[in-house]
Amino acid sequence: MNATNQASIVPGNLLAGRRVLVTGAARGLGLEFARQALSAGASVVIADILADELQAAAAALKAQGHNVHAVVFDQSNPESIMQCAQHAAELLGGLDGLVNNAAITNSGGKSMVDLQADMFDKVMTVNVRGTWLMTQACLPALKASGQGSVVNLASDTALWGAPNLMAYVASKGAVIAMTRSMARELGNDNITVNAVAPGLTLVEATEYVPQHRHDLYENQRAIQRQQVPDDVSGVVTFLLSGLSRFVTGQLLAVNGGFVMH
Structure with missing residues (x-):
């Protein structure tokens, strides 16, 4: 079974006039989120620590006629996060959307017994603290957007407690909880905050995942096929759009029915 091409489904004007920052967008899911937003009419800043890949991605998107800019930043560094948010708002003339995609998975393959504290701390610093700080840094521009x-x-x-991945699982559980708190705090500013929980997706970041884990997902999904970036990008685009203005504090599991939340 082939994956649906979301680019052919999402209207080209769904995000017209909207200005969006996508972090962790040099490749993989983040790049697909940016590409989808651009195709839907948004102006986009892609940001990542992978400088060479980021610049190459931006050049390719610009060659296709898209309004895209690249900003190199380090999500483990609070000053770098602040500078990225400010630069993105300057480049786009404001911000209407933020996709917090930047994350690391370095604890993969280690049991909770073998996991080292410094690696746990690193994953939490990037995935949890970084998500909070980037949202905080973008707030002035997001509030001004209205x-x-x-x-x-x-x-x-x-949602299902994947084994031998505890630091990453803990960090993503924290992101889910944090999303709800953010939504409560920012609702009066007309800012929506939602979370998307993809299943195992075929991207560069999941190349290390053992084949048996890929098989587990594919065999136990309601839709029994591999998951590709297009499967997730349409949902992110919807949440960035005016179609979802009364949706906030929600978690959307996008995994073909492996976990039904």
Whole structure:
């Protein structure tokens, strides 16, 4: 069974005039989120620590006629996060949307017994603290927009408790909880905050995942096929759009029915 091409489904004007920052967008899901937003009419800043890949991605998107800018930043560094948010708002003339996609998974394959404290701390620093600080740094621009949207990337591993991935699972569970708190605090500013929890998706970041884990997902999904970036990007675009202005504090599990939340 082939995956649906979301680019052919999402209207080209769904995000017309909207200005969006996508972190962790040099490749994989983040790049697909940016590509989808651009195709839907948004102006986009892609941000990542992978400088060479980021610049190459931006050049390719610009060659296709898209209004895109690249900003190199480090999500483990609070000053770098602040500078990224400010630069993105300057480049786009404001911000209407933020996709918090930047994350690391370095604890993969280690049991909770073998996991080291410094690695746990690193994962939490990037995935949890970084998501909070980036949202905080973007708030002035999102408030000024009057129609701000924040989409936090979680993971369905936090819903079923994937083994040998505890630091990552803990961090994504924290992102889910944090999303609800953010939504409560920012609702009066007309800012929506939602989380998307993809299943195991075929991207560069999941190349290390053992084949048996891929098989587990594919065989136990209601829709029994591999998951590709297009499967997730349409949902993120919806949450950035005016179609979802009364949706906030929600978690959307996008995994073909592996976990039904």
